[in-house]
Amino acid sequence: MITFYDFLCPPPQVTKSGNTWKTRLTLNYKGLPYKTENIEYAEIADLYKKHGIPPAIVFPNGHAHYTLPVIKDDSSGKDVFVVDSLEIAKYLDKTYPNTPRLIPDVEDAEAQIKAFENQMNGTFVSVMPVMFKASLSSITERSQEFFKAARVRDMNFIFPHKPVSSWDDIQFTPEEVQAAWASLEKPLDALSNRFGGKETFHWALGDQITSADLILAGLLLCVKAVNGEDSPQWQSIMTWSNGKWKTFLDKLEPYQSQEN
Ligand SMILES: N[C@@H](CCC(=O)N[C@@H](CS)C(=O)NCC(=O)O)C(=O)O
Structure with missing residues (x-):
């Protein structure tokens, strides 16, 4: 097991x-x-x-x-x-070779997936600080101080030109939070071409689901969980690129169960 x-x-x-x-x-x-x-x-x-x-x-x-x-x-x-x-x-x-493969058995597949992962980390980096702040409520009380210290370390690693010394140094106005989320639209729109553009649909590497798709799905589900499904941010992301990301997540819906 x-x-x-x-x-x-x-x-x-x-x-x-x-x-x-x-x-x-x-x-x-x-x-x-x-x-x-x-x-x-x-x-x-x-x-x-x-x-x-x-x-x-x-x-x-x-x-x-x-x-x-x-x-x-x-x-x-x-x-x-x-x-x-x-x-x-x-x-x-x-x-488990009898289960569907997530890293296709072809030359370069793993390298392509790793490159895609790096690209996604770069795409979502602009919302990381607001996500860190918004995630605190999902951390148990016992782990909150640990989480804050870890995120301060992350901030100094990701943004070395803007050092912070404590969790309270990471502050955003509601306008800044909104601007951070809005900044995702353009890169995600550019990315939608990789998934078939506005009219058609395919997965990141072609016809089959691969780890590249699950990397993006994980990030989107994190954005959804942090904002809440009914939040204006999430509702607006679901309309971007002609509903590309809604279609994408709907197709992955059978694999989103948290029952186990
Ligand atoms: N490249 C790793 C990244 C894992 C990672 O950074 N996980 C975060 C949670 S999203 C974590 O465990 N952080 C622990 C900490 O910050 O102390 C993976 O894909 O598994």
């Missing part, structure tokens, strides 16, 4: 992490049985250390970074831990 480690959120338990969404979509798309274990932000490092998993990233200053998603697969009789949403997709493709 596969155990999927996701974030524990105050009820209702709806994760706002785009990265864990990528793995949930991956598991659901493959139709693999799994169970979710929701853990606190502040407990991720303990999970890694308890099982001897090396940190996801060690920064040049020596800071060890522990991230979710993580999966544990004990179906071979021993516990196999895999870290990072794309590595998890690769592992599942390899270990």
